[in-house]
Amino acid sequence: MWRMGEWKMSPQERLALVEQCIELGVTSFDHADIYGNYGVEELFGEALALRPALRERIQLISKCGIQLVSPARPAHTIKQYDTSAAHITASVDNSLKALRTDFLDLLLIHRPDPLMDFDEIAETFEQLRAAGKVKHFGVSNFSRHQFECLHRRIPLVTNQVEFSPLHTTPMYDETFDGLQDLRVAPMIWSPLAGGRLFRDDPATEALRSTIGRIANETGQPFGSVVFAWIMQLPSRPIPLTGSGRIQAIEEAVRATQIRLSRSQWFEILRAAQGHEVP
Amino acid sequence: MWRMGEWKMSPQERLALVEQCIELGVTSFDHADIYGNYGVEELFGEALALRPALRERIQLISKCGIQLVSPARPAHTIKQYDTSAAHITASVDNSLKALRTDFLDLLLIHRPDPLMDFDEIAETFEQLRAAGKVKHFGVSNFSRHQFECLHRRIPLVTNQVEFSPLHTTPMYDETFDGLQDLRVAPMIWSPLAGGRLFRDDPATEALRSTIGRIANETGQPFGSVVFAWIMQLPSRPIPLTGSGRIQAIEEAVRATQIRLSRSQWFEILRAAQGHEVP
């Protein structure tokens, strides 16, 4: 939902989008305190308030731990992290108020903080759970080792990381292997590389044409092929879509019905990397 | 045995080579489904069929998981990996048939596959063991973390990796440390850097002359010094020799009797790296 502020929708339109998502089976909505300059949660909460009964049909995810320099936070003088108990607790309270709900389904630490204390975060998570404010916990952009350090102290349900055919790092740096090992599914941000996969660009031309060919072969939309390519990984990644267009969301959902052949999968990998596997 | 197809030997000559190896105490023969364009196992099996009683005096290693574009596999359209249960099982059956044996002593996954499912591989290994088709399991070219993910599910007996004075990565990237920690010995491919150590080349001149000097000092063949340098590592690596010349194999065996002094060992390391240790 991080771009919701850019969509210039009325509360009614936002509600309609949420309801269309639910009809498609998309019921998890990914937030963060900082999205839209600390404004998106409020926009979503405003829509939810128009039909409060939706709350029990959806899952709300939020994040905390980054502090932005922003007119909405005049006290901030530098972009920094804060993963202290005090900040996490206060940020959750803010998110609950803005989202007009009394619990989050999932709370993530947004980025690994060089000052994070694993014990302190785990204790704070326990207290938030005991208070009924958050049901599940996770992290975002953590390394495999950082994930495991915190997971040893309190079970985490995901690590939300960037991944796409244009950013395959988590496939090679232990992130996906480590999550598969623990049977924890990653969530994926920027699965379409922020739209770069769609743009005319010599650097990504071979990849785009390979995906396009497979889209033709399978009779599926381009975006669905990319989502299917990601979801076929053995760690069972769950890609997010950052789009407000219901068509783009439909393409993401459609991917759950597609199974690429192993050769199609490796053709996309080869095109993404510029060379075949060793 | 990966180059056996290039040696243009008759089945009788191949058998003679195997018997000479056994006399030297070399009783493990390293194969893979793909060696020699999917042909080497057949060549070896043909020789073995001339004297089936040899089977109980040797250990047969094979690998699977890579699929090559090859006249021998017309269905393949791209170089890819396949570590599915179906492919592993079929590949083992092929290897057994080609090698004319009813069991492998050791089966390795040839390369880490981004699509590999640790649980599926472990279950497949268990079934192959239960069926009496494979006695032991391992991997090749796996990172330390990948090795441990699979080793947690089924005990592995080796990770076969590239290592030589010209390729010292496994000494610094946790591979050897991790195997030593688990008391598992690595197998080494390309211990002589594919022959590059013997070639006249300014880039390797200092290293070659250091090894040559130590060979002179100790009265040992050049190749034996290299093998000894590798085997002295605390993870107890087992180097392979890819040679079909019995003299080269003798030099490898001879290395088991050599113990370099610590200073000789570090002289080779310094020459290989171009600087002393920090």
Add this chain to the structure above:
Amino acid sequence: MWRMGEWKMSPQERLALVEQCIELGVTSFDHADIYGNYGVEELFGEALALRPALRERIQLISKCGIQLVSPARPAHTIKQYDTSAAHITASVDNSLKALRTDFLDLLLIHRPDPLMDFDEIAETFEQLRAAGKVKHFGVSNFSRHQFECLHRRIPLVTNQVEFSPLHTTPMYDETFDGLQDLRVAPMIWSPLAGGRLFRDDPATEALRSTIGRIANETGQPFGSVVFAWIMQLPSRPIPLTGSGRIQAIEEAVRATQIRLSRSQWFEILRAAQGHEVP
């Protein structure tokens, strides 16, 4: 104490420095067999011999495992490592004799040795402890994984690594995360980047001026701010000071009383890295 040989002090002056340190609450003295060309332990022992009762008020740390080419060790022909049982034991005996004490409080393996055998080192440590020669054990310059391999065999109390605003690697390569996870405090060498932080240099100008500004804001010495910045990390690092000037040592001690604000901490990080956090 690694530069003690350069300070040209008489035994009485060295004793005075030790006593001044103790008055400041600095009671741990960091040695290594090789410091000052194998000479510093002797200089320190000479001072200690002037007032033997000091021994029970201080902690003596030493290290072994590096062998230098040095007039003091004519048998050495190359800089190398030796982490064999024989060398560790002999090196401790030398250190005890030179320091004129019958035990070390802490012994560290100085550098990870490609030839180190984790089991052999752990057994040697056990024997040194049983013999009453060493109370605690640790390592220096080890990776997270190497630390854990040895720590699994015998509990280690520290990993002494290089860290400063100009060398932040351990904050990002699992070293500090791993130690925090195990609740083991790192020791820090070169916390002031070997004096580079004080030198006029365009490359470090932004960092120096940021630290300088925070020093002014807080009314603390420049060096104290750097020490505080380090000690605020959640792994609770213990910085060493390599200085023989009592004023520099006072500044280090003073840092234990300083708590930087989170923003000040991230201002120093941003200046050190040249960009804000992601």
